[in-house]
Amino acid sequence: MVLCIYYMTQYPEKKLEFGLLAGCFVLVAWLSFMLRQHYALTNQDRIVRLELRLRYYQLTGKRLEELESKLSFKQLAAARFASDDQFVELLQQAIDTNLSPDEMKKRIRVWTADTMRV
Numbered sequence: 001m002v003l004c005i006y007y008m009t010q011y012p013e014k015k016l017e018f019g020l021l022a023g024c025f026v027l028v029a030w031l032s033f034m035l036r037q038h039y040a041l042t043n044q045d046r047i048v049r050l051e052l053r054l055r056y057y058q059l060t061g062k063r064l065e066e067l068e069s070k071l072s073f074k075q076l077a078a079a080r081f082a083s084d085d086q087f088v089e090l091l092q093q094a095i096d097t098n099l100s101p102d103e104m105k106k107r108i109r110v111w112t113a114d115t116m117r118v
Contacts, residue, residue: 001025045073052076059088067095074101083110 004022008015049068056064068076075094078101082090086109094104 048077048080049073052080055080055084055087056091059084067091070095072101075099075104077101078104080114081105081111082108083112086110 001022004018004025008018008022011018053064053068056062056067071091071094079087079090079094082104086107090104090107093099093107099107
């Protein structure tokens with residue numbers, strides 16, 4: 001990009017071409033940054049789902065995938081803060097009464113903090 005600006009000053013008749021080239025470099029850099037962020041957040045969501053599936057299986061001996069289609073990701077993420085004693089019950093309440101994530105968080109009696117989140 002610095003070279004584009006340099007050449008824009010050295011060759012004023014090709015100012016538009018070098019300006020467009022510099023703009024392309026900026027666009028590619030911005031898109032690369034945004035895709036990196038999107039990939040990291042998507043990966044983090046997948047890890048949360050896997051964590052919840054394992055936890056549900058450990059507590060009930062059943063697979064969570066049967067209930068996952070009835071819950072939004074935000075509802076699942078809200079349930080992860082519930083203690084083991086309330087986790088399964090809270091998921092079932094969310095399915096039965098279509099609780100919002102905020103309502104789910106309000107019903108949690110004993111919070112389990114997530115201290116390892118990036």
